[in-house]
Amino acid sequence: MKKTWIIAFVFATGMIFSCENSVAETDANEEAAIEQIEKEADSIEAVNAEMEQKKKDIEESAKEVDDLLKDL
Amino acid sequence: MMKNIGIVLSFALFTGLSFGQIEKEKIKKEKEAKELQEKGKEKEKELREKSKEVRESKEIRETKNSEIGSEAKEKIERENEKGEREKIKGEFKRTEAEEKMKREGEEHSSEAEEKVEKIKKEKSNNGNHYGQNKGELSGKEFGQERAKQAKEKHEETKIELEETKVAGSEKVTEARVKIKLAKEKLEAETNSGKITKAEIVERKAKIQKAEEAVNKLESKIKGAQ
Numbered sequence: 001m002k003k004t005w006i007i008a009f010v011f012a013t014g015m016i017f018s019c020e021n022s023v024a025e026t027d028a029n030e031e032a033a034i035e036q037i038e039k040e041a042d043s044i045e046a047v048n049a050e051m052e053q054k055k056k057d058i059e060e061s062a063k064e065v066d067d068l069l070k071d072l
Numbered sequence: 073m074m075k076n077i078g079i080v081l082s083f084a085l086f087t088g089l090s091f092g093q094i095e096k097e098k099i100k101k102e103k104e105a106k107e108l109q110e111k112g113k114e115k116e117k118e119l120r121e122k123s124k125e126v127r128e129s130k131e132i133r134e135t136k137n138s139e140i141g142s143e144a145k146e147k148i149e150r151e152n153e154k155g156e157r158e159k160i161k162g163e164f165k166r167t168e169a170e171e172k173m174k175r176e177g178e179e180h181s182s183e184a185e186e187k188v189e190k191i192k193k194e195k196s197n198n199g200n201h202y203g204q205n206k207g208e209l210s211g212k213e214f215g216q217e218r219a220k221q222a223k224e225k226h227e228e229t230k231i232e233l234e235e236t237k238v239a240g241s242e243k244v245t246e247a248r249v250k251i252k253l254a255k256e257k258l259e260a261e262t263n264s265g266k267i268t269k270a271e272i273v274e275r276k277a278k279i280q281k282a283e284e285a286v287n288k289l290e291s292k293i294k295g296a297q
Contacts, residue, residue: 008079026101030212033105037215040112044222051229054296055236061289062243068282069247072254072275 108216119227233296240293247286254279 258275261267267275 004079022098026097029101029105033108034211034215037108037212037219041215041219041222044219044226048222048226048229051226051233051296054292055229055233058236058240058289058292058296061285061292062240065243065247065282065285065289068278068285069250071278072250072282 119223119230122227122230237293237296240289244286244290244293247282247289251279251282251286254282 254275258272258279262272
């Protein structure tokens, strides 16, 4: 009887460890996926900011041309 | 003895079930990641196609603008030869051509505006406060939502930039015509002796300044491509 309980205990401990490892692995994968998505969002936002700046520059130049044309 | 075997068997069963569940979860996660990747690729494709469309429509508009611009220039040259009366007529025609040009540009830009409005309507949140719903969402969901919003914003910005570039190109064409007219007028007045040397210098400087500004605008438009 005692022997059986020892076997069961060892078995259960092993199970718990293997489950913990699996959960940790899943969490790590999840974090990597989130990081990847965040990186993607960051790069898109950077491109957006660059495009906004270009748009602003063109608008300013166009306004400058307009003002100078009025003087002609 | 039978009792012991029963306990061991029940543990084995429990272990098998647990492993099965873990494997299921793994497969589910892998599936989700694959789906995400596929979605990302599809969106990228869509974006590329849309930008291609915008570029093509822009090229068509540019060729139209240049044709209209060259027509206006030819008219102006003919007017100078014929005399003052015809010059007035030509100017009238030129303004008509410019208006037509503007109208065409507005038509194209209104299409783009409609697209922007559509995107805005589709958006369920207000503005770009990416963290506003974080409390209700998990880390992954929040990240996905943020990426989605960034992509939507990207499309919107892209369309707006294209519109600005088209408007800028139209401005460049219009400015070149006006500068040419101003040059010809100055030359005529200089030859007739109607204006003083100081006035000539002043007006030449203004024309040069305007030319520089137009070149600057043109290079900025090219730089944004």
